[in-house]
Amino acid sequence: xxxxxxxxxxxxxxxxxxxxxxxxxxxxxxxxxxxxxxxxxxxxxxxxxxxxxxxxxxxxxxxxxxxxxxxxxxxxxxxxxxxxxxxxxxxxxxxxxxxxxxxxxxxxxxxxxxxxxxxxxxxxxxxxxxxxxxxxxxxxxxxxxxxxxxxxxxxxxxxxxxxxxxxxxxxxxxxxxxxxxxxxxxxxxxxxxxxxxxxxxxxxxxxxxxxxxxxxxxxxxxxxxxxxxxxxxxxxxxxxxxxxxxxxxxxxxxxxxxxxxxxxxxxxxxxxxxxxxxxxxxxxxxxxxxxxxxxxxxxxxxxxxxxxxxxxxxxxxxxxxxxxxxxxxxxxxxxxxxxxxxxxxxxxxxxxxxxxxxxxxxxxxxxxxxxxxxxxxxxxxxxxxxxxxxxxxxxxxxxxxxxxxxxxxxxxxxxxxxxxxxxxxxxxxxxxxxxxxxxxxxxxxxxxxxxxxxxxxxxxxxxxxxxxxxxxxxxxxxxxxxxxxxxxxxxxxxxxxxxxxxx
RNA sequence: CGGGGAGUAGCGCAGCUUGGUAGCGCGCCUGCUUCGGGAGCAGGAGGUCGCAGGUUCAAAUCCUGUCUCUCCGACCA
Numbered sequence: 081x082x083x084x085x086x087x088x089x090x091x092x093x094x095x096x097x098x099x100x101x102x103x104x105x106x107x108x109x110x111x112x113x114x115x116x117x118x119x120x121x122x123x124x125x126x127x128x129x130x131x132x133x134x135x136x137x138x139x140x141x142x143x144x145x146x147x148x149x150x151x152x153x154x155x156x157x158x159x160x161x162x163x164x165x166x167x168x169x170x171x172x173x174x175x176x177x178x179x180x181x182x183x184x185x186x187x188x189x190x191x192x193x194x195x196x197x198x199x200x201x202x203x204x205x206x207x208x209x210x211x212x213x214x215x216x217x218x219x220x221x222x223x224x225x226x227x228x229x230x231x232x233x234x235x236x237x238x239x240x241x242x243x244x245x246x247x248x249x250x251x252x253x254x255x256x257x258x259x260x261x262x263x264x265x266x267x268x269x270x271x272x273x274x275x276x277x278x279x280x281x282x283x284x285x286x287x288x289x290x291x292x293x294x295x296x297x298x299x300x301x302x303x304x305x306x307x308x309x310x311x312x313x314x315x316x317x318x319x320x321x322x323x324x325x326x327x328x329x330x331x332x333x334x335x336x337x338x339x340x341x342x343x344x345x346x347x348x349x350x351x352x353x354x355x356x357x358x359x360x361x362x363x364x365x366x367x368x369x370x371x372x373x374x375x376x377x378x379x380x381x382x383x384x385x386x387x388x389x390x391x392x393x394x395x396x397x398x399x400x401x402x403x404x405x406x407x408x409x410x411x412x413x414x415x416x417x418x419x420x421x422x423x424x425x426x427x428x429x430x431x432x433x434x435x436x437x438x439x440x441x442x443x444x445x446x447x448x449x450x451x452x453x454x455x456x457x458x459x460x461x462x463x464x465x466x467x468x469x470x471x472x473x474x475x476x477x478x479x480x481x482x483x484x485x486x487x488x489x490x491x492x493x494x495x496x497x498x499x500x501x502x503x504x505x506x507x508x509x510x511x512x513x514x515x516x517x518x519x520x521x522x523x524x525x526x527x528x529x530x531x532x533x534x535x536x537x538x539x540x541x542x543x544x545x546x547x548x549x550x551x552x553x554x555x556x557x558x559x560x561x562x563x564x565x566x567x568x569x570x571x572x573x574x575x576x577x578x579x580x581x582x583x
Numbered sequence: 584c585g586g587g588g589a590g591u592a593g594c595g596c597a598g599c600u601u602g603g604u605a606g607c608g609c610g611c612c613u614g615c616u617u618c619g620g621g622a623g624c625a626g627g628a629g630g631u632c633g634c635a636g637g638u639u640c641a642a643a644u645c646c647u648g649u650c651u652c653u654c655c656g657a658c659c660a
Binding site: 266401404461 | 618657
């Protein structure tokens, strides 16, 4: 036993030393100076990318991070894309308070149970001890429910369709920027409906909106499904989820939508007088997506040179880099400025005219930040009335005549968006396996999505976790085929499930 | 929360074993020369060594505590 633990420790530390060596070697080879290659240390790669791309910084408090402008801008694009769709489906934005009195938080039994371990409490106002402690919201079902019960009296008040953009706090044990932080930004929708059917439809409709935004804007392919009971939101009847596959083969739950039945309506007394004169409980839903999506964006599209931004959410879509000095330089700069003005109406353009850096430095710099298109303008191009365009997604360089530049840029931005989605889809397709026994995932290093049968028992879900480290990510809404037997116990399968190791 | 690793200039690190003037590379500032894939030379600025105690004539170095980051588990968007 002693020998075993010793060798384990040794392996761990020598593994780390080995990684450091490899990393240094990579740096000497000038593969890339600032970013650890994915293949050497994925976690380190992730941290390097977000820091070198100037997306976040750590704060003095554990688990809290600063979102710097370059990542916050991405968040703003996500917000815009979602707000448009929320509004189109009749939702309105509102804002509910940050602090929730303890008695409210405790109204719904399963909900409290689910969140109690990670709630932060406010106990003092100034130096005075509060009569009742106040929870910093981990999510807002309770405070929203309490308010809704005041606002709703008649079926004519329904449906209530509200959304809020806010921060929430969950005291997490281990944190990683974007993926799991103690405080995070998100959007949470809360609705009340007259019938169960309507609430169910709402739940699915919002999941579909998430899919549109995540696939269409972030270029991240997702699998839509239903959570198993063990993975369900605390207090929900049914939780719908979108699962994405990261480039290290682990799954990320990227958005969820909950059908809450009448659980919260009963707990918070959300009742309405129906047309038939009887008092009924409303049917509620809630749905959320967070800055975690940005973490997904990084892990799905990033490569060893850094980020690769899908154009639709890229803070800078086109960077123009002048080449040359002296007399040439002046003409080049004039041309670049003119191009920046011209293209500014069709894309988010940045002219990098910093004199202190060479073009080569700038290429690397902007590639690290994932700018989709780079336009190079040098003396040669000036004479030939052309520019060189380099794509971040494929690395391809092409020469484009000035006359065709605006249309080409517009087309290429569209192509890069498609290509990133195509690459991610192809990867996911390649790394999705159908298995009949969960141990078969071992051959693939438990990297990827695994489709297998499930008998429906929580015991099997638990043993899966213990034996393979995988969890049931969801019961896909569109199962590919139905396995005859459970991948864990071999009994008759109830439905195909998606298995993976998850973030 | 358990177990590893790490905190020294903006970044990456050496120095610590054996206590005695704070170092290197990159970056930064100034000047000149450079510019089609991380430019060159010269000069210069920058650090209460994570924080708090303790030992000592003397602590980056030794001891205790604590905070943060990071990895692996357990718990979760």
